[in-house]
Amino acid sequence: DAKTTQPTSMDCAEGRAANLPCNHSTISGNEYVYWYRQIHSQGPQYIIHGLKNNETNEMASLIITEDRKSSTLILPHATLRDTAVYYCIVRPNSGNTPLVFGKGTRLSVIA
Amino acid sequence: GAVVSQHPSWVICKSGTSVKIECRSLDFQATTMFWYRQFPKQSLMLMATSNEGSKATYEQGVEKDKFLINHASLTLSTLTVTSAHPEDSSFYICSARPGTGVTGELFFGEGSRLTVL
DSSP, rough: OOOOOOOOOOEETTTOOEEEEEETTOOTTTHHHHHHHTTTTSSSSEEEEEEESOOSSOEEEEEOOTTTSEEEEEEEOOOOGEEEEEEEEESSSSSSSOOOOOOOOEEEOOO | OOOEEEOEEEEEEOOTOEEEEEESSSSSSSSSSEEEOOTSSSSOOEEEEETTOOEEEETOOOTTEEEEEEEEETTTTEEEOSSOOGGGGGEEEEEHHHHHTSSSSEEEOOOOOEEEO
């Protein structure tokens, strides 16, 4: 079972920042937070991951609370092509384990 | 990033026939690959873990005799849906992580959409 809770859906205006929350209150000390997204009829695409520090790359920023029980994925300037289902996943940092997907958040970017 | 490719992208077959789906890691080697299945408007469900040179490990409820997995090389895993039925119609996705590494992101194929008539 997925160890994360995300809102079912969100809307965001094009050009604005999209902030996607995720709760992972039972996260263990050795578990990372991963974010993936899936555009319709495609395989999931990696976005970003982190352990406890905030992370930023060319796609997004990841803000993890100090107690690590929740995080927020930020798409700084959402475009129509960012419309997708976004999955927040926690995964241990040991063992070549698969990702267990929850239901994710369906983000709709609106023009 | 690393590239995982699936073939075919989509396939339509008659009930009772078998269908093979290939998953290749194009620019890295993977001792382990994972197979997922996704029904419409649902999330990805892990079906099995494919191990190079050994038997696959199946998740509870997934029939190993129906979904045959072969991982004959470090860059290729195949999923064969045997005696397919309409309820097997789904989006099948494979994934892999470079090398024997245990950290880092998992890369996914483009998916293969199976429709059984």
